[in-house]
Amino acid sequence: MSTEPEWNRKDLVGIEDLSREELEMIYAKAEELKPTLKRSQKKQPILRGYTVVNLFMEPSTRTRLAFEIAATRLSADVITVSGNASSLVKGESLRDTAMNIQALNADIIIMRHSAAGSARYLSRCIDIPVINAGDGAHEHPTQALLDTFTLREKLGKDLRGVKVTILGDILFSRVARSNIWALRKLGAEVTLAGPSTLVPKQFEHFGVTVIHDLREALRDADAVMLLRIQHERQSSTHFPSLGEYTSMFGLNEKRANWLKPGAIIMHPGPINRGVELDSVLADSKRSVILEQVTNGIAVRMAVLYLCAH
Ligand code: NCD
Numbered sequence: 001m002s003t004e005p006e007w008n009r010k011d012l013v014g015i016e017d018l019s020r021e022e023l024e025m026i027y028a029k030a031e032e033l034k035p036t037l038k039r040s041q042k043k044q045p046i047l048r049g050y051t052v053v054n055l056f057m058e059p060s061t062r063t064r065l066a067f068e069i070a071a072t073r074l075s076a077d078v079i080t081v082s083g084n085a086s087s088l089v090k091g092e093s094l095r096d097t098a099m100n101i102q103a104l105n106a107d108i109i110i111m112r113h114s115a116a117g118s119a120r121y122l123s124r125c126i127d128i129p130v131i132n133a134g135d136g137a138h139e140h141p142t143q144a145l146l147d148t149f150t151l152r153e154k155l156g157k158d159l160r161g162v163k164v165t166i167l168g169d170i171l172f173s174r175v176a177r178s179n180i181w182a183l184r185k186l187g188a189e190v191t192l193a194g195p196s197t198l199v200p201k202q203f204e205h206f207g208v209t210v211i212h213d214l215r216e217a218l219r220d221a222d223a224v225m226l227l228r229i230q231h232e233r234q235s236s237t238h239f240p241s242l243g244e245y246t247s248m249f250g251l252n253e254k255r256a257n258w259l260k261p262g263a264i265i266m267h268p269g270p271i272n273r274g275v276e277l278d279s280v281l282a283d284s285k286r287s288v289i290l291e292q293v294t295n296g297i298a299v300r301m302a303v304l305y306l307c308a309h
Pocket of ligand 1: 062140143174230268269
């Protein structure tokens with residue numbers, strides 16, 4: 001009898017649902033598939049005959065392309081529909097859109113949507129796997145998977161006790177939420193930092209530390225994850241001005257000296273250079289931002305593989 005853990009999920013809706021063992025299964029598969037991304041390698045026949053539909057109702061560059069490239073590298077046929085090009089703008093419900101995509105013989109739906117909970121809702125409406133590519137400010141599971149995969153590559157596979165500071169607009173960030181779940185499940189210590197309006201103390205309910213002093217938040221960190229100010233989700237201003245934000249919480253070369261020598265800088269993108277992150281620092285040796293992007297293909301190949309089988 002095999003003692004190998006099994007993947008029993010149809011969907012990937014959020015990191016909150018996953019066990020540590022399931023996270024490890026995704027990393028193991030991503031590690032196995034990453035070498036196949038080399039230019040010299042042929043496509044893997046793993047999803048040959050599958051049709052993957054990317055339904056993107058919010059803007060995206062990295063996530064959409066990484067999913068398209070991941071599915072293509074696994075030999076699936078990939079079709080991307082973006083919000084304003086679908087009948088959702090004609091009043092069709094999300095459920096009807098999804099049921100029609102299923103009726104068109106699609107095998108997997110990847111969805112980005114502005115409503116928190118939309119991915120879970122969709123997963124209950126249809127039989128084919130649904131992969132959440134970001135639902136409002138709720139979760140962005142594959143981003144947290146690629147972030148933690150990158151941390152494991154850079155800092156070692158056992159993240160217990162590793163200190164990660166997430167800095168910026170935590171309140172409106174699905175990336176932060178998914179990363180908090182993932183990092184806590186893996187035993188890392190998480191500090192959230194930024195202005196108190198965007199990083200309320202109540203977040204400590206998640207088992208993290210909230211610090212509003214930047215120097216203190218950076219001092220012990222092994223990695224700092226920066227987040228963009230997500231204006232599109234803010235109904236009122238949460239700080240006086242962008243200039244004010246940058247002057248207090250922007251990461252620049254001087255402040256990077258507060259970090260330990262080996263500490264790494266991460267960002268899910270898109271970067272607003274000169275706001276949350278100084279441009280020189282974004283391109284410096286400390287930055288692993290583009291490695292995160294490449295790892296995004298490997299973890300999405302792993303997720304597609306696991307949900308399809
Ligand atoms: C993020 C997102 O869309 O949630 N970007 C991404 O997927 N890499 C973060 C952001 O928009 O700031």
